[in-house]
Each structure stands twice: as C-alpha cells, then as structure tokens.
Amino acid sequence: VGSAVHEQIDGAVREWGRAADRGELADIADRWELWGEARGDFFRYVRGLGGCPVPPEGLTEVALCLLEDGSVVQANGGKGQYDMPPDGLIAGTIDALWCERTVWCGGAYETEVVPFLWPDAGPPRLFPGSRLFVPDWKTGEAVTTPPAPFNWQIKGAALLAARWTGAPLALPALGLIDGGPVRWEMELDRHGAAVVLDEGALASIEAEIRRVVARVRAQDPEHPEVEMGPHCAYCPAKAACPAHVAAPRAMIEAIPDPKAVGPLTRDEARRLLPLALAVEPARQAALAALKRHADAEGPIEIPDGRVWEGAEATRWDFDVKATFDALVDALSPFVGEERALEIAHDAFKTSKEALWDAISAAIDPLNEQRAKENLKRITKKSIAEPMFEGLVKAGAMTERTIIEYEARWPKTNGEEGRNG
Numbered sequence: 267v268g269s270a271v272h273e274q275i276d277g278a279v280r281e282w283g284r285a286a287d288r289g290e291l292a293d294i295a296d297r298w299e300l301w302g303e304a305r306g307d308f309f310r311y312v313r314g315l316g317g318c319p320v321p322p323e324g325l326t327e328v329a330l331c332l333l334e335d336g337s338v339v340q341a342n343g344g345k346g347q348y349d350m351p352p353d354g355l356i357a358g359t360i361d362a363l364w365c366e367r368t369v370w371c372g373g374a375y376e377t378e379v380v381p382f383l384w385p386d387a388g389p390p391r392l393f394p395g396s397r398l399f400v401p402d403w404k405t406g407e408a409v410t411t412p413p414a415p416f417n418w419q420i421k422g423a424a425l426l427a428a429r430w431t432g433a434p435l436a437l438p439a440l441g442l443i444d445g446g447p448v449r450w451e452m453e454l455d456r457h458g459a460a461v462v463l464d465e466g467a468l469a470s471i472e473a474e475i476r477r478v479v480a481r482v483r484a485q486d487p488e489h490p491e492v493e494m495g496p497h498c499a500y501c502p503a504k505a506a507c508p509a510h511v512a513a514p515r516a517m518i519e520a521i522p523d524p525k526a527v528g529p530l531t532r533d534e535a536r537r538l539l540p541l542a543l544a545v546e547p548a549r550q551a552a553l554a555a556l557k558r559h560a561d562a563e564g565p566i567e568i569p570d571g572r573v574w575e576g577a578e579a580t581r582w583d584f585d586v587k588a589t590f591d592a593l594v595d596a597l598s599p600f601v602g603e604e605r606a607l608e609i610a611h612d613a614f615k616t617s618k619e620a621l622w623d624a625i626s627a628a629i630d631p632l633n634e635q636r637a638k639e640n641l642k643r644i645t646k647k648s649i650a651e652p653m654f655e656g657l658v659k660a661g662a663m664t665e666r667t668i669i670e671y672e673a674r675w676p677k678t679n680g681e682e683g684r685n686g
C-alpha cells in the first residue's frame with residue numbers, strides 16, 4: 267500500500283493540478299497487487315489526501331548517494347537496491363523535497379513555498395533565505411515508524427537532500443497518510459517549534475552514518491552482530507535472524523525454577539518483557555502458517571488424540587437497532603428496564619475508531635464523485651466533530667481514563683511519546 271501511495275504522489279506532482287481518475291488509481295493498485303482490504307486502504311488513503319500533498323515546485327522520488335568525500339550524487343536504483351559507486355557510503359530515495367521560507371504576513375508568521383534555482387548544470391540550489399523541507403511518507407497506523415525525534419530515516423534523508431542541494435538548513439518530517447489530509451510530524455523544541463537542522467546538526471548526522479557504516483563493514487558476514495529495533499519491521503531476514511528466533515527458542519527451552527520465590531526481580535522483568543511482547547505476533551504468525559499447512563496437508567494431530575483443522579462454522583449477523591430493543595424487552599421483566607438498558611449498552615459497545623470508519627464508508631465514495639465534478643470535498647471532521655459534540659452534550663459519549671500497558675517511545679521535551 268505504501269509503495270502504491272508513493273507512486274500515486276509521484277505521478278500527481280508531475281501532473282500537478284490534475285486529479286487521477288479511478289481507472290488510473292486502479293492501474294496503480296493492480297501494479298502493486300493490492301486486493302481486498304489493502305486495495306480499499308489504498309483508495310481510502312489517496313482519497314483522504316484530497317489532492318497532491320507536494321507543491322508544484324517540489325521534487326519527488328530522488329535517489330541519492332553519500333560518497334566518502336562527503337558529497338552527494340544522484341544514484342541509480344530504489345527500494346533498497348542501488349548501484350553503489352565504489353566510494354559510496356549509503357544511498358536512499360528521498361520521497362519529496364521542496365524549499366520554503368517563513369514570512370511575516372498580516373501580523374503572523376507564515377510558511378511559503380519558493381521554487382528551486384536551477385543552474386545550467388548540476389543539482390538544484392536553494393533560494394537565499396529558504397530552507398529545505400524533506401518529508402518521508404508513512405501510510406497506515408505507522409506503529410513501527412519511530413517518531414520524528416528518534417527517526418534516523420528522516421534525519422538521513424535530510425542530510426542527503428541538504429548535501430545534494432547545498433542547503434544550509436533542512437527540516438525533516440514524517441508525512442503520516444492514514445485516510446485524511448497528510449499529518450506532519452516533526453521534532454519539536456521545548457517551545458513547540460519544529461527543529462530545523464543547521465550545519466552542526468547535519469554534520470553530526472553524517473558522523474553517525476559514517477560510524478554505523480564502519481560498524482556494518484567490520485562485521486563477519488557469517489556471524490553478524492544483530493540489533494533488534496523498529497528497523498526489523500520489514501527485514502526479509504527476520505525468520506532466520508538469531509535475535510528474533512532467540513525469543514521463541516528461549517520459550518521452548520525455558521525450564522521453570524520451582525525454587526524461585528517472590529515477585530519478579532528487575533532483571534527477570536527485563537528478560538521477560540521481550541518474550542511477552544513477542545508472543546502475540548509469534549502466535550499470529552504460527553496460526554497463519556498452521557492454517558496454510560492444515561489446508562494443504564490435512565488435519566494436524568494433537569497429542570491428546572484430537573486433530574486441528576478448518577471446518578465450516580455458522581456465524582449470525584444482527585440488525586443492531588432491532589436486536590438492542592429485543593434484548594431490552596427480553597431482560598426488563600427480570601432486572602427492570604434501567605438495568606436491562608445498561609446491560610444492552612455493554613453488549614453493543616462501539617468505539618471512536620468504528621465511528622470514524624462508518625463516516626469514511628459514507629463520505630469517501632461521495633468525495634470521489636465530487637472530485638470528478640470539481641466540487642469541494644466534504645471533510646470527515648466536519649461531520650464527526652459536531653456529531654461527537656452532540657453525543658457528549660447528550661451524555662451519550664463519556665470519557666474515562668484507563669491504564670494501558672504497551673511499548674511507548676520515551677517522552678521528548680515533555681511531549682507524550684507516540685505508541686509503537
């Protein structure tokens with residue numbers, strides 16, 4: 267889905283102002299083999315953008331390579347595969363870049379896009395006084411994407427783009443695409459202002475890249491040192507990676523110590539947590555593999571004599587309103603109407619996410635039609651916010667605080683960390 271969204275944005279900026287029709291989007295979805303839910307997500311994300319998120323002056327999908335001497339040249343390749351020159355250190359593709367500057371306008375500071383300067387030869391240059399804006403698109407919930415202050419992908423991209431264009435200042439950003447207009451996420455300072463990288467910050471990013479490249483090059487390819495992190499999300503080596511296989515292996519080999527007493531020690535807790543966090547994804551992956559195996563090879567025997575296999579099962583779908591009333595009517599004679607309503611509400615709980623999905627289901631197709639007729643989009647916010655407000659006023663939507671245990675990014679500058 268991410269690759270398809272990148273392709274759509276790249277095409278949109280080259281033909282800026284012309285909205286892609288459904289046929290063109292379907293071609294992109296076909297090229298990236300998106301079916302079912304993934305295809306629906308792609309259409310939803312593109313429609314939600316409501317137009318091209320890159321200004322007409324911007325560039326997209328620029329493959330760049332950092333050389334030993336600190337200079338940056340354009341590279342051939344993409345998606346992790348590049349023809350690296352012998353003196354190449356690291357290569358990557360910049361999703362988008364453009365120049366912008368802050369201007370004082372009507373009593374407030376505003377950001378305006380300025381065009382690149384194009385010399386007779388060589389890369390584009392920045393308009394004096396402007397800075398480079400370097401976003402990286404992330405689609406969906408982006409839970410595996412480190413937030414901007416921890417995100418070395420956007421820092422590296424900003425360094426490559428800044429060295430290529432000679433920009434003294436660069437602003438890296440995550441462009442989160444999840445069904446509405448792009449949500450920009452940047453590192454913020456303690457005053458809430460976006461952190462713009464200056465020469466010193468860019469130099470320290472380059473030093474860190476050189477340190478990592480040297481460490482990678484020093485590895486024994488047969489026995490590399492591996493380090494788990496968000497970078498593992500799409501690693502093709504995960505199934506055989508010693509770090510990832512270690513957790514399930516440890517579970518299999520773990521022998522309970524009956525002499526151990528008292529609550530968990532700090533050390534035990536530290537060792538247990540990665541195992542506990544690995545259980546659910548490992549279980550999902552194991553069940554998917556077992557289902558495929560059982561479908562192809564037949565039932566799998568369980569030591570207690572039963573077999574595990576897929577079989578048809580009946581599920582009922584209910585009309586919510588009629589069922590709610592029927593449940594209240596059935597329970598009221600026994601527990602009174604008030605209690606019956608309470609119990610029925612518990613049985614029909616919904617969530618804010620489900621309501622946003624319902625609004626999307628209604629509005630996305632309408633917006634698609636309106637785009638063809640050059641009519642203004644209906645924003646989902648314009649429907650959701652008054653509805654939520656009305657529900658809160660009527661006491662039909664109440665807020666409660668719960669304690670949720672999950673992995674979070676540490677707080678920066680007092681900001682709450684995004685979950686991951």
Ligand code: SF4
Pocket residue numbers: 492493494495497498501502503504507508509510
């Ligand atoms: S899965 Fe293993 S090899 Fe792949 S990035 Fe993570 S630690 Fe490295």
